[in-house]
Amino acid sequence: MKPMTIHQIASFAEGVIYKDVTDENLISHVTIDSRQCRKGSIFIPLKGSNWDGHHFIKDAAKQGATACFFEPDVISGDAIPEGITGIAVNDCQKALENMAMNYRNQFDIPVISITGSNGKTTTKDMLASVLSSHYQVLKNPGNYNNHIGLPLSIMALNENHQIAVLEMGMSGPGEISLLSKIARPDYAIITNIGMAHVEKLGNRMNIANAKKEITDGLEKNGVLIINRDDDYYDYLKENTASDFQVEEVGLNTLSTCYAREIKDLGQKGFEFKTNLTGDFCFKVRQPGLHNVINALFAIRTGLMFELDPKDVQQGLDSFKPTGMRMEICRIQGADVVNDAYNANPDSMKAAVHFISKYPAKRKIAVLGDMYELGEYAEEAHREIGREIINQKIDYLITVGNMSDWMAEESKKLGMGHDKIIRTSDYVEAAAVLKKLIQKGDVVLLKASRVVALEKTIDVIGEGVQ
Incomplete structure (x- = not known):
């Protein structure tokens, strides 16, 4: 995180500082876990159905935290321990989102967002690995892809990062729209439309609409990359604003970027060529044909960032899938x-x-x-x-x-x-x-x-x- 003053943090979060502080107290770390607090940390006491982070503000102070958010209707400012600056906010979750949205605006770097019913984490990790062959890349760790994890990931951006690759998950309508508006991506990827979360969304059409929310924050003239082989390809393309450039990947030869001459290597993965890279042969070391599609998203995006196919392959070679995936x-x-x-x-x-x-x-x-x-x-x-x-x-x-x-x-x-x-x-x-x-x-x-x-x-x- 780029160090910021408490006054800047309060402004970004639309909060009010409970007591005066000097701008020498810089914030360089954001956490929702009091155990991770240290000097320079701001602790965000989120509330859940069976817990309330406000109970851990004293622990955060003992760990050395510099500041914390608090909701005045939960605890009074007088309850904030000595040595830690309280920032009063109406809602800690909303304050985290506001802070991340304004912090993201401090960085003029490409942001790539990824969603889909299947393959979004693998695609995120593959793409981050590919781009890391030439750029300093931030990606959200593990499953930090929701209304808590994504803002925390954005708050980890610093001056060294050149690209951010952010996975966006959801369990209901409106959630990806919020994440997209926080991240303001320049590129958006929808891997596919499946049945995940159908219990809450009712049918695949509703799932498609929820995934399509990733374009709600997509910059004007941004790029949307979708799966040409997916059942909902036509729907996604026809119902996407004309302001966006639409790219497709898949096995379908009408795709902008498609795989050809695919060779199944069994548990050793696949070899294949693409229509955009001549006779260059790519290799993915992960089994399952779906990983060819995941790789195509990484390849097409890497080429749009002017990477040489050899550099793309170097990234695919370095890719390590998140645990418990094949x-x-x-x-x-x-x-x-x-x-x-x-x-x-x-x-x-x-x-x-x-x-x-x-x-x-x-x-x-x-x-x-x-x-x-x-x-x-x-x-x-x-x-x-x-x-x-x-x-x-x-x-x-x-x-x-x-x-x-x-x-x-x-x-x-x-x-x-x-x-x-x-x-x-x-x-x-x-x-x-x-x-x-x-x-x-x-x-x-x-x-x-x-x-x-x-x-x-x-x-x-x-x-x-």
Whole structure:
């Protein structure tokens, strides 16, 4: 963060300083965790359903924090400890957003925003890696992609950064619009429109409209990059303001940037060329055809920043996916594909398709419940059951109540009852898998985050390589 005076912070946050301070007290760090406070920190005491950060202002002061926000209807200014400057605001969350929005305006650098139902984190990490071959890049860490994480990420910008790559997530309408207006991107990427969050949004059209909100803060004459292969490509393009330049990536040869001469290397990834880079052959080291699409977003954007294809490839080589996304480890002589970070129908079908092509003696799918599907939950889980049959998976281990629909559908379509094992949690699944797994098998672990299916590895995997 670029050091700022408390007066500047108060102005950006539309707050009022409780007591006079000198401009020698500079703020160089923003946090919502009192344990991370130090000299130069400003502590933001956010409120949740079961907690209130105001209770930790004293702890922040003990850790050395220089300042904090506070809401006068929660605590009085007199309750702010000595040694820490209080800034009164109406709402700490809104103040954080205002502060980030005004702070972002201090930087005249390109901002690239990314959203989508699947692949947004991988695309963010790939693109940041590609651009880092020539630029100093800020990206939001991990899942810092919501109304809290994105403002905090923007507040980490400093004078050395030349580009910001920001992922934007959502659970309901209006959320991405807010994030886009805070970040004011010059480039916006929509990876795809899937079924994630359909429980709250009702249908894919509403999801498409929510994702399209990423253009609400897009600068005039900005660039929107979308997936030509996606079902909602036409809708997104036709319903985007004419002020924007629209670029497309995909396998469709009508795309601005498309992949050609694709060679599947199995668990070693893919090699391919593009229509924009002649005979240069790109390689992504991550399995799954969806990663070719993710890479195309990074390639097209990198080329727009005038990177040479060799520099783009250097970035793809340096890319390391965030944990629990198609991670392959060896347990008891079998390859275990840990894709358990999260799941929705599209990403689960892609993962099942991947192991169906895997060079293994037996294909075992350990699949758990997919959440936030609302009235579509039963049909979505049954669709995965049909995919198990279509992709000729040898064993299905289900985890949770909703995944019983997968088991029912697979059994109805002819999968032997001895090939389907239903379990209630990852502990039971691990016990089954420990007895079943053999050398030469491939095992897929995939479920929504709450299922914590990755813990299966801890139970069965002493000596993971």
